[in-house]
Amino acid sequence: MSLRTGRPGQAHAVLGALGGVAVVFFALPLVALVGRVTPAGLWAQLGSPGVQQALRLSLEVSLISLGLCVVFGFPLAFVLARVAFPGRALVRGLVSLPMVLPPVVGGIALLAAFGRRGLLGGALEQVGVVLPFTTAGAVLAVTFVAMPFLVTTLEAALATVDPRLEQAAATLGASRWRVLWTVTLPAVRPSLTAGLALCWARGLGEFGATITFAGNLEGRTQTMPLAVYDALQSDPEAAITLGLVLLAVSLTLLTALRGHIGRRR
Amino acid sequence: MSLEVDVTVQRGEFALELAFSLPAGETVALIGPNGSGKSTLVDLLAGLVPATRGTVVLAGRTLERAPTLRLAPQARGLGVVFQGLALFPSLSALDNVAYGLRARGVARARARAEARAWLERFEIAELAERRIGALSGGQAQRVALARAMIVRPPLLLLDEPLSALDVEARASARELLRGWLAEAPGVKLLVTHDLADARAVADRLLVLDRGRLVAEGPVAQLLAAPPPFLAAMVRRSEP
Numbered sequence: 001m002s003l004r005t006g007r008p009g010q011a012h013a014v015l016g017a018l019g020g021v022a023v024v025f026f027a028l029p030l031v032a033l034v035g036r037v038t039p040a041g042l043w044a045q046l047g048s049p050g051v052q053q054a055l056r057l058s059l060e061v062s063l064i065s066l067g068l069c070v071v072f073g074f075p076l077a078f079v080l081a082r083v084a085f086p087g088r089a090l091v092r093g094l095v096s097l098p099m100v101l102p103p104v105v106g107g108i109a110l111l112a113a114f115g116r117r118g119l120l121g122g123a124l125e126q127v128g129v130v131l132p133f134t135t136a137g138a139v140l141a142v143t144f145v146a147m148p149f150l151v152t153t154l155e156a157a158l159a160t161v162d163p164r165l166e167q168a169a170a171t172l173g174a175s176r177w178r179v180l181w182t183v184t185l186p187a188v189r190p191s192l193t194a195g196l197a198l199c200w201a202r203g204l205g206e207f208g209a210t211i212t213f214a215g216n217l218e219g220r221t222q223t224m225p226l227a228v229y230d231a232l233q234s235d236p237e238a239a240i241t242l243g244l245v246l247l248a249v250s251l252t253l254l255t256a257l258r259g260h261i262g263r264r265r
Numbered sequence: 266m267s268l269e270v271d272v273t274v275q276r277g278e279f280a281l282e283l284a285f286s287l288p289a290g291e292t293v294a295l296i297g298p299n300g301s302g303k304s305t306l307v308d309l310l311a312g313l314v315p316a317t318r319g320t321v322v323l324a325g326r327t328l329e330r331a332p333t334l335r336l337a338p339q340a341r342g343l344g345v346v347f348q349g350l351a352l353f354p355s356l357s358a359l360d361n362v363a364y365g366l367r368a369r370g371v372a373r374a375r376a377r378a379e380a381r382a383w384l385e386r387f388e389i390a391e392l393a394e395r396r397i398g399a400l401s402g403g404q405a406q407r408v409a410l411a412r413a414m415i416v417r418p419p420l421l422l423l424d425e426p427l428s429a430l431d432v433e434a435r436a437s438a439r440e441l442l443r444g445w446l447a448e449a450p451g452v453k454l455l456v457t458h459d460l461a462d463a464r465a466v467a468d469r470l471l472v473l474d475r476g477r478l479v480a481e482g483p484v485a486q487l488l489a490a491p492p493p494f495l496a497a498m499v500r501r502s503e504p
Contacts, residue, residue, distance in 0.1 A: 162351070164347050164349060164351040165351050165353060165354075167311070167313055167338065167347070167351070168345065168347055168351035168352075168353075169353070169364070169368070170312075170337070170338040170339050171311050171312070171338045171339075171341070171343055171344075171345045172364050172365035172368050172412070172416065173339050173342065173365055173368040173369050173416070174339065174364070174368040175339060175368070178368055182353070182355075182356075182364075183353055183355075186353075186354075186355030186356075187354070187355065189355075
């Protein structure tokens with residue numbers, strides 16, 4: 001029996017059951033993690049300077065990266081959505097590549113480009129900029145991996161904005177900036193929020209490209225995911241607690257932003 | 266103050282070739298079937314598509330002299346009511362109306378005060394803070410008209426402004442529109458495919474077919490002895 005021919009009640013039951021399996025699939029690892037952590041252990045970990053440092057660095061790196069993603073990603077999404085140019089499909093593919101590339105490979109590619117012996121590394125070093133194994137390098141790695149999430153979400157939204165609205169604003173005397181600010185941006189706001197949430201969350205969880213390009217240096221490049229990895233080598237219980245902290249931060253962030261989008265719709 | 270148009274607009278296979286002159290004061294309806302080139306003319310006047318040849322002069326100011334001069338939509342100072350109205354959904358009715366003044370650098374408080382006066386004039390002052398999505402078709406149409414008229418444009422361009430209304434609302438809206446347009450200075454061009462709209466609102470008719478003007482004159486005179494093409498439209502529009 002297909003969903004089309006069945007009664008609506010049956011269809012809803014089938015969809016509900018399958019959706020429920022997916023929810024359990026997502027919730028179970030989280031529940032298992034919570035079950036392994038004691039409040040005292042959690043408190044002790046949260047109080048440890050190493051964890052606080054990693055958490056602070058994670059927020060710092062992911063927020064700076066988010067800023068870079070907006071500054072460069074929004075214009076890129078705008079151009080991809082609005083300007084037809086030769087090679088646009090190729091640029092689109094290039095931008096999406098970090099989403100499917102194993103992050104470690106991304107890190108290696110970044111080393112090949114910006115490493116000391118990389119394509120631009122030498123030139124950068126001459127002007128005093130060293131990226132590998134620095135906090136700036138961690139920001140770069142996170143940006144490389146996270147920006148595609150913002151660009152692809154925004155590009156899709158920008159392509160659907162009714163051109164008549166922007167034209168109406170122009171005939172009323174609005175400059176291009178004013179049109180962008182007062183008409184285009186409000187029209188894509190839900191997608192912009194969703195893109196920012198995805199971008200930030202992806203950045204917060206970034207591991208592979210960061211450890212490959214920026215290393216695992218406490219206080220400089222050791223973000224939360226790297227601290228979890230470190231802890232896993234020596235103290236698995238601590239790793240679980242740290243993982244839970246990271247999970248809680250990400251979940252809070254995503255719920256808040258997705259909830260915000262839900263309300264706007 | 267008048268609008269002088271003598272242009273060719275080539276868009277693929279389709280060519281719009283027009284020469285006409287409209288005086289200020291009168292309301293002129295440009296009427297024609299779908300595909301006759303009405304939307305192309307609206308876009309041309311608004312500065313959204315270029316002319317291939319010719320000139321557009323409004324109140325002594327050259328808006329377009331193809332192919333060398335073309336003022337941007339921002340610089341033309343027109344009031345346009347687009348088909349579908351194109352109201353900004355993220356703004357309130359009041360801020361939609363104030364938009365043109367704000368874009369011209371008028372301070373927010375003054376722009377909003379003036380916008381409120383326009384909403385009062387159109388008898389929808391109580392809807393000032395409503396979002397566009399919460400307005401009826403008739404209310405949205407008034408907001409769109411106020412938004413276009415607040416900048417006191419030398420050319421008021423209305424592209425099917427009544428198309429969003431149902432049949433009953435449309436009849437009364439025509440009367441109101443006629444009254445409001447009569448008070449507006451400048452050139453007023455109503456673009457429509459509906460002869461009843463044109464008959465109720467306009468003083469003069471321009472009849473467009475396949476990119477060419479096929480008839481022109483005062484409404485009463487044209488309808489009393491309509492050319493063949495218009496006669497068919499008259500027959501179709503009669504109940």
